[in-house]
Amino acid sequence: MCNARYLLLLCLLAGITGLSDAARAAHNESCLGCHGEKAIVNRGGSRLYLDPARFAGTSHAVIGCNSCHAKVAASHPADGIRPSRASCRDCHAPVQQEYGNSLHADKADCVDCHNPHAARNHATVSGRDINEQCAKCHEHGQIVGSHAKWLPQTSLHLDALPCITCHTGSQNYYITMYITIKGNDSPTGDFRLATHEELARIAPGRQFVALLDSNGDGKISLQELRKFNKGAADMRLWGMMMPEVMTHSFQILDNRWDCTFCHSSGPKAMQTSYLAIPEKDGRYNRLTVEKGAILDLLYGTPDFYMMGATRSHTLSVIGLMIIGGGLLMPIGHGTLRFLTRKNRKEH
């Protein structure tokens, strides 16, 4: 719903500016001719530089530089006039209103968290990218310390959750899996999030996508997931619990103190998952994973287990059968014992 609204807004803006895609691209190129070169930092500071690759992946690139910087004279930069700059509110008024009512509003402005020249849709960033924004102000050690007062296995939780999953208003979540790669040669070596370049080295070009999506249909079936998990020795999938809806109502939600909010959400809540493939421009391309794959007994997601919520039904049945087997002795033997009690009295 939210995404559809922004898409409409983007189309409107694109229409208002009256530029064709080609004209907009040419205009962006013209700006990036100077602002996409690192040398500009020497002429006016780092604020003047923007990474062209990262900018290309933003929705702001789609609407074009002049949508926000409308008054750039033909004599720029020789005229020495600083170009005009749009306010975030001009396009994102509902978001800003929501943010304005949150606990966070007095602490940071939009641009403190979102660089407009690198801002991406939440579906195209990793949970760790999101947490890096928070870590600009919230020091990691301090966050671990404050959560450790009440949250068991704090580091594990913080590693598998973007802060906003608990601290914004999304009522539901889904699991996104990211490819991690072994960081060293030790048999118990650390795995870290793989970059596009690292994956491209393992399988040149975009061939690494075929390691996961072997039939190339743009979806990941449970069978493909199993094949990857069984075969890729130095790669693993790391699951993160992402918020279903992106809100800016930063808050401390009461129900997040209660572990059962997530842990007793049950297997029914664990049906939706995605696999995120890193792209060259730093974005993630999200592929849909077969429903319920997260609950697969062993090979679907071998490293993702959320106590209670992702339990395997099959394993639970086997376990209950084992316990039932233990009851056979008291029930079966006990019954025969009762029926034959006279025999023992005689002896």
Place this chain on the structure above:
Amino acid sequence: MSQQEQIYLTPMPVRIWHWLNAFGIVTLCITGAQIRFPEFVNLFGTYKAAIRLHNTAGVVVSISFGLWLFYYLFIARTLAKIYIPSLDDLKEGLFRQGVYYFFAYFFGYPNPHEATPDNKFNPLQKAAYLMIMLVLLPLVIASGILLMNVDPLRGWIILLGGLKLLVGSHFLIACMFCAFLFTHIYLATLGHTPFAHFKPMWTGWEKVEHSGEQK
């Protein structure tokens, strides 16, 4: 004509270990049920309380297992004698004891095994306890330690096949303990009175009946 004799069968360190272990395992089974099935089981208030109690009971059982091993290996030095089935136990004892439990018992025949401090367990008990104490308990403790420290020990967990394999193994072994608990408690009631085997585990002393023929 039968004669009764009192023998000191279970020394105090073993009794302390046994009851620590027993209460620990019962606690682990119940809290474990809440941890795995939080929608259906809620006996300890909050989920976190169940996890904390589960972890605490796990540590108690682990320490108690360490003390048990230390006692039998270095103080009593009878671990092999008491817990490992002899060749005779494997060849005939297991079958003989099985026939007793599943056939002869119902006709009132006496138990072919008489407990002594050096030969406390019948061949079936030896086989079962060996499996429980030296295979399943170390496995459930090791998997529990890994599960209590997923982040710092992640490399080891991956090396062992992943978190799901570990959780699955921990759960299935726990179910085996639960099944064992039912069987163990029931079999303990098969003495000459239903509580005859419970008392020595509390006092240390067991009444042993010797029949005239057997003597």
